[in-house]
Amino acid sequence: MRKSDLTILVADDDPDYLFQTITNLGRAGYKTVAVESQAEAEAVINKFKPNLAIFDLMMESDDSGFILCYKLKRKYPDVPVILATAVAHETGISFSLDSEAEKSWIRADRYLEKGIRAEELDQEIMKLLKI
Amino acid sequence: MAVLKVLVVDDEPGIRSGVTRILKTFQVNYPFMDEDYAFEVIEAASGEDGIEIIDRDKPDIVLLDNKLPGIQGIDVLEYIRNKRYDIVVAMITSYASLDVAVKAHKFGATDFIPKPFTPQELKSSIENITKQQYLKRITHQMNEEGKKIRYQFLSVLSHELKAPLNAIEGYLRMMQERQSGDLIEDYAIPIDRSLQRVQSMRNLIMDLLDFTKIRLERKEEKIEEVHLSSIASNAIVTVQPYAIQMEVAVSMNVKSDAVIMADPTDIEIIFNNLISNSVKYNKRGGKAEVTIDENSYEVIISFSDTGIGIKETDRENLFSEFVRIKNEKTKNITGSGLGLSIVRKVIELYNGSIAVDSVPDIGTTFTVRLPKKSN
Numbered sequence: 001m002r003k004s005d006l007t008i009l010v011a012d013d014d015p016d017y018l019f020q021t022i023t024n025l026g027r028a029g030y031k032t033v034a035v036e037s038q039a040e041a042e043a044v045i046n047k048f049k050p051n052l053a054i055f056d057l058m059m060e061s062d063d064s065g066f067i068l069c070y071k072l073k074r075k076y077p078d079v080p081v082i083l084a085t086a087v088a089h090e091t092g093i094s095f096s097l098d099s100e101a102e103k104s105w106i107r108a109d110r111y112l113e114k115g116i117r118a119e120e121l122d123q124e125i126m127k128l129l130k131i
Numbered sequence: 132m133a134v135l136k137v138l139v140v141d142d143e144p145g146i147r148s149g150v151t152r153i154l155k156t157f158q159v160n161y162p163f164m165d166e167d168y169a170f171e172v173i174e175a176a177s178g179e180d181g182i183e184i185i186d187r188d189k190p191d192i193v194l195l196d197n198k199l200p201g202i203q204g205i206d207v208l209e210y211i212r213n214k215r216y217d218i219v220v221a222m223i224t225s226y227a228s229l230d231v232a233v234k235a236h237k238f239g240a241t242d243f244i245p246k247p248f249t250p251q252e253l254k255s256s257i258e259n260i261t262k263q264q265y266l267k268r269i270t271h272q273m274n275e276e277g278k279k280i281r282y283q284f285l286s287v288l289s290h291e292l293k294a295p296l297n298a299i300e301g302y303l304r305m306m307q308e309r310q311s312g313d314l315i316e317d318y319a320i321p322i323d324r325s326l327q328r329v330q331s332m333r334n335l336i337m338d339l340l341d342f343t344k345i346r347l348e349r350k351e352e353k354i355e356e357v358h359l360s361s362i363a364s365n366a367i368v369t370v371q372p373y374a375i376q377m378e379v380a381v382s383m384n385v386k387s388d389a390v391i392m393a394d395p396t397d398i399e400i401i402f403n404n405l406i407s408n409s410v411k412y413n414k415r416g417g418k419a420e421v422t423i424d425e426n427s428y429e430v431i432i433s434f435s436d437t438g439i440g441i442k443e444t445d446r447e448n449l450f451s452e453f454v455r456i457k458n459e460k461t462k463n464i465t466g467s468g469l470g471l472s473i474v475r476k477v478i479e480l481y482n483g484s485i486a487v488d489s490v491p492d493i494g495t496t497f498t499v500r501l502p503k504k505s506n
Binding site: 014016017020023027114118 | 290296297304305
C-alpha cells in the first residue's frame with residue numbers, strides 16, 4: 001500500500017499543533033483530514049472510514065480522546081488509533097498502554113506524548129499500518 | 132478485597148442467573164488500584180422492583196434491560212439520574228435501537244451489552260465499568276481532600292504550559308528543516324503564531340503569579356485611599372493596544388468618583404482582569420464600558436460589553452479555578468482559566484460581591500460591589 005492512498009484523521013483543538021501535524025503527515029506522503037473538536041471528529045467518523053486516526057485527549061471535555069477512541073473502534077474495529085496528549089504523569093494520573101488491562105480500557109493502539117518528532121510519528125504510523 | 136453491588140434488571144430469568152453465575156467468581160484488578168474488586172449480584176425481574184432495590188441497596192452498577200414488562204429500562208435510568216445516585220448503568224439490549232441508544236446515552240448510560248452475551252463480553256463490560264467507577268471515586272476522594280485543586284493546578288501547568296511549548300517547538304523545527312523554503316518571509320505564519328503562543332504563555336504565568344499573591348492574607352500596611360477612576364483609567368490604557376487590535380472601543384463612565392480604602396494592587400487586579408475580559412470576549416466593532424458609582428455604604432463598579440455572552444449553564448462554574456468555557460466562539464481565545472477566580476478571591480478579601488448578567492450574543496455585565504468600610 002502506498003502512503004498516498006492512506007487517509008489519516010487528526011483531531012486536535014490546538015490549531016497550531018493540528019497545522020503542524022497535518023503538514024508533517026502531508027510531507028511524509030499521507031492524505032489527511034483535520035478537525036478541531038470531538039464533535040467534528042464524530043461527524044467525520046460517521047460518514048467516512050479513515051485508515052488511521054490521531055486524537056488529542058483533551059478537547060471539549062477532558063476525556064474527548066477516550067470517547068473518540070471508543071466510538072471509532074466500535075464502528076471500525078480494524079482502524080488503528082493514536083491517542084496524543086500533553087498531559088503527563090505530573091498530573092498524578094498517567095496512562096500507558098503497556099498492560100493488557102489498560103489496553104482493554106483505553107481503546108487506542110498507541111499513546112503518544114505530544115511533541116514527538118515528525119519522523120518518530122511516521123514510524124509509529126507505519127508500524128500500525130504495517131507498511 | 133472490595134465488593135461492588137451489581138443489580139441486574141431483566142425479565143428473563145436466564146439472563147439474571149447467567150449474570151449471577153458469571154460474576155460470582157469474577158474479579159477485577161488493575162496495577163494502580165489498591166485492592167481487587169469482586170461482585171455481589173442482586174436480581175430484579177421488573178423496572179419497578181429494580182427501583183425499589185436501587186433505593187434500598189444503593190448498588191454500584193446496574194445492568195438494565197430496556198424492554199421490560201412494566202416501566203421500561205430507560206425510565207429506570209432516568210429515575211437514577213434524577214435522584215443523582217452514584218451508579219454506573221449499562222444497558223442490556225437485544226436489538227440495536229438507535230433511539231434508545233441515543234436517549235440512554237443522554238441519560239448517562241455508560242455502556243451497552245448486546246444480548247445474548249458471552250461470559251467474556253459481560254466480563255469485559257464489567258471490567259470497564261469497574262475502572263470508571265474507581266476513577267470516579269478517586270476524583271470524589273480528591274475533591275474531599277482538597278487535592279482536586281492541586282490536581283487541576285498540575286494539569287493546567289502541564290497542559291496549558293506544554294501545549295504552547297510544543298507548538299513553538301514544532302514551528303522552530305519547521306524552520307530548522309527549511310520546510311517552506313529558504314527565505315525568512317516563507318515563515319511569516321510560524322513566526323507570528325509562535326509569538327502569539329509566547330504571549331499567551333506569558334499571560335498564564337502572570338495570572339499564576341497573581342494567583343499565588345492573593346493566596347496570602349491582605350496586608351494592612353498596604354491599605355490606602357484608592358481612587359477607582361484613576362485605577363480604571365490606568366487599566367484602560369493598559370488594555371488599549373489589545374482593544375485596538377480587537378477593534379473594541381473601551382470607555383469609562385464615572386457617575387461618582389468613588390474612593391475606597393484598599394491595597395491598590397488588589398483593585399488593579401479586579402479592573403485589569405474584568406476590562407481585559409470585556410475586550411477579549413467581545414466582537415469586532417464592539418464596545419466595553421466601565422461604570423463607577425457608589426451609595427452610602429458601598430462602591431458599585433460594572434463592566435459591560437457587547438460580546439459573545441455566557442450561557443446560563445456556563446455561569447455556575449465561571450468563578451472556579453481553571454474553568455474555561457469551551458465552545459465554538461471561545462475556541463480561538465486563549466486564557467488561563469484563572470482570571471475570574473482571582474477576581475473573586477480578591478473581592479472576597481474585601482467582603483464584596485460579584486454578579487454576572489449575560490445574554491448570549493448580546494453581551495455581559497459583571498457588577499462588583501465593595502463595602503466602603505470592610506473589616
